[in-house]
Amino acid sequence: MKTIKWAVLSCMLSLAVNAQQKATGYVFEDENRNGKKDRNEKGIAGVSVTNGEDVIATDAKGSYELSLKEGQSLAVIKPAGYSLPVNAQNLPQFYYSYRPEGSPKSDFKGIAPTGKLPKSVDFALLPAQEEDRFTALIFGDPQPYTEQEVAYFAKGIVNEVEGIQDVVFGLSLGDLVGNDLDLFSPYITAVQRVGIPWFNLMGNHDMNFDAPSDDLSDETYESYFGPANYAFNYGKVHFLVLDDILYPDPREGKGYWGGFREDQLRFIENDLALVPKDHLVVVAFHIPLSEPQGDPFRDADRERLFKALRPFENTLSLSAHTHIQRQDYFTEAQGWQGKKPHHEYNVGTTSGDWYSGAFNEQGVPVSTMRDGTPKGYAFIHFDGNTYKTDYKVAGKPAAYQMEIFAPKVLAQGKGTKAGIYTNFFMGAEGDTVEYRVDAGEWKPMDYINEQDPSYEATIYEWDTAEVLIAGKRGSNPVKSTHLWWGKIPTKLDLGTHTIEVKATDRYGKTHLGTASYRLEEPVK
The missing domain is CATH 2.60.40.10 (Immunoglobulins)
Structure with missing residues (x-):
């Protein structure tokens, strides 16, 4: 009997070891830009690396060690003064997805089997001249449901900003597509033409709806864009990009709810613990924190986010989802604990009112939003740890406000x-x-x-x-x-x-x- 018990225990211990491994590697300066750490290329000290929950800084040689289990991803948190490599489609390359057997079977294809964990998972960074004054381009909800609507998005929005100058990167605030995840590819092709590095985050229409649990709802998204939760720095600004959709809704097992899982909250807390307190923290997600109607966001999660942000005097949240445009200011009455109100900019969308309305001279739906905001896109102008926001109506002069x-x-x-x-x-x-x-x-x-x-x-x-x-x-x-x-x-x-x-x-x-x-x- 003892032999059987030990055999079972041994098997369980073996499974536990296999389920969680130690990932090691380097964050290095890729001098020859070949994406591989060559012997003469030095590691970079003090750079944050995460497994989506824990966050550690590289040592003096640029090396790190993190636990890693199947379904997690490793990601480097780009420091200021460096840029991330981008692929041919201008998507930043900052992560390694660990799926030894591949993603679970789903209606839409996920991550292909990654096999055995490499001996060293290294992250290349490129030296860059970064100014404290810079501008980012923000898209809310492109959300095409068809190839035709991808064409509307490309013609009505992308054409206007193609080849844009003096903008260092772009970010789409979720609902990149409308439920058909095969449209990720044409969406990426359209945005590629903007010509700048482009970050993305997941919206409630970008999920695997057949996923049995929230942690598996982003497998197809991750196969195209990488982790749904990540961070990076530019100048004196720390960007924290999050998936804030709980699916299925933990209250009733249907639909979705705004909020975060426990592992996401730990990532937020661990990440911000390593950020200088005089930096501006910009938190970007899809579903807004405010509650204009009903109960779209879990109160406890918003409170815990606010607690993690409390040490920072300068903060900003960016969201989309509503297909209107709104400025919200959180004070002590709404649970904010900072010295000055927390500003959330709920950005107007590039799809406007879901590609509705009459056709304009371009043959694209006018698609004015329900609150009277014309469709368009936003610019965030940063200066050190301060910012200013702008909204540009598509097809109109910048002065049309x-x-x-x-x-x-x-x-x-x-x-x-x-x-x-x-x-x-x-x-x-x-x-x-x-x-x-x-x-x-x-x-x-x-x-x-x-x-x-x-x-x-x-x-x-x-x-x-x-x-x-x-x-x-x-x-x-x-x-x-x-x-x-x-x-x-x-x-x-x-x-x-x-x-x-x-x-x-x-x-x-x-x-x-x-x-x-x-x-x-x-x-x-």
């Missing part, structure tokens, strides 16, 4: 309940928005939480049309978080009158917009 809605014609001298509405796309409650008519006195506009009438008007066109309109009707309007209102004067001369709007953003920058209306004699 607002849409003004006013009646086209009114009766002279007659009172009206109509007014002037300004949708300041990057605005938030507390911003200053003013207007004047015919170069008169500037007057403040009132912040309101209503539906954007400009967007409502486009929806009514579909609902009142007596012939079919090409394309597809947009979603029903929702209340906008960046809308202002002012009275429209009618006791002026007959004729056309010019409306000017001046909006001052959180950085003190002024944005201008104009519109007009006409006064005619009342109809008797």
Whole structure:
């Protein structure tokens, strides 16, 4: 009996050893750029390496040792002053996926068998001249469901930024595709044309929906892009990129919920423990932390994230998912423990309102979002440990930062309940928005939480049309978080009158917009 027990115990110990191994290797300066550590190439000390949970720094020789089990990935956390190698499609190469037997069988192909763990898993870095002032390009939800929508994305967004200058890298904030994971390849081909290193993160439409557990829901994503949780540094900014979708929803086993697994939370805590406290920490994920409706994010996970961020005075969160645009500020009332509010920029999407609306002159759906924000993309401008955000409407000049809605014609001298509405796309409650008519006195506009009438008007066109309109009707309007209102004067001369709007953003920058209306004699 003792022999049998020992045999069983021995087998169990053997399985445990096989399940978790020691990975070793070097982070090195790849002088000849061949991707391999040659004998004369030196290791780099003090660089963070992770298995997706533990995070350690390389020793004086650039070497590391980490435990590794099947299903995990090793990744280097790029330090400032170095760049990552990229493949032919401009995807950064910073990881080694460990799947000895390959990913579990799924509707979409995962990672091919990687076989036995190599004796040394090395990570190449390239010396780079990095400035503390730099700009990143941000895409929210490309989310094509078909090859045709990939073409809309490429024509309406990528064409506009192809070959862009003075932008060091790009990042897509999830929902890279719309459920059909075979579209990852055409999405990558489209974004490759931007011509800069491109990072990605996973959205709720990028998952393996047949996965039995959350840790397996990203196998196809990882086969294309690498770990769903990773980090890198640029200048004095630390970027922490996370999968914040729990699937299946642990509450009921169906759908998804915003939040993190325990291993992800430990990765966040271990990673941030090695980041200088005077750096700006940018956390990027798909589902926003805020709860405008329902309960989309697990409170305990948000609280633990906030606790990990507490030592940092300068922080920013980036999210997408909502297909609107919003600025949220977390204070002590929302569980934030920092000295100043935590800003989350919920970025407008490149797909807009899911490729809906009439076709523009490019043959691409206009796809204005439900809150009246036109589809587009964002820039984050960094300066040391500070930042400024910009939003660029696709197909419009950079100065187009607002849409003004006013009646086209009114009766002279007659009172009206109509007014002037300004949708300041990057605005938030507390911003200053003013207007004047015919170069008169500037007057403040009132912040309101209503539906954007400009967007409502486009929806009514579909609902009142007596012939079919090409394309597809947009979603029903929702209340906008960046809308202002002012009275429209009618006791002026007959004729056309010019409306000017001046909006001052959180950085003190002024944005201008104009519109007009006409006064005619009342109809008797």
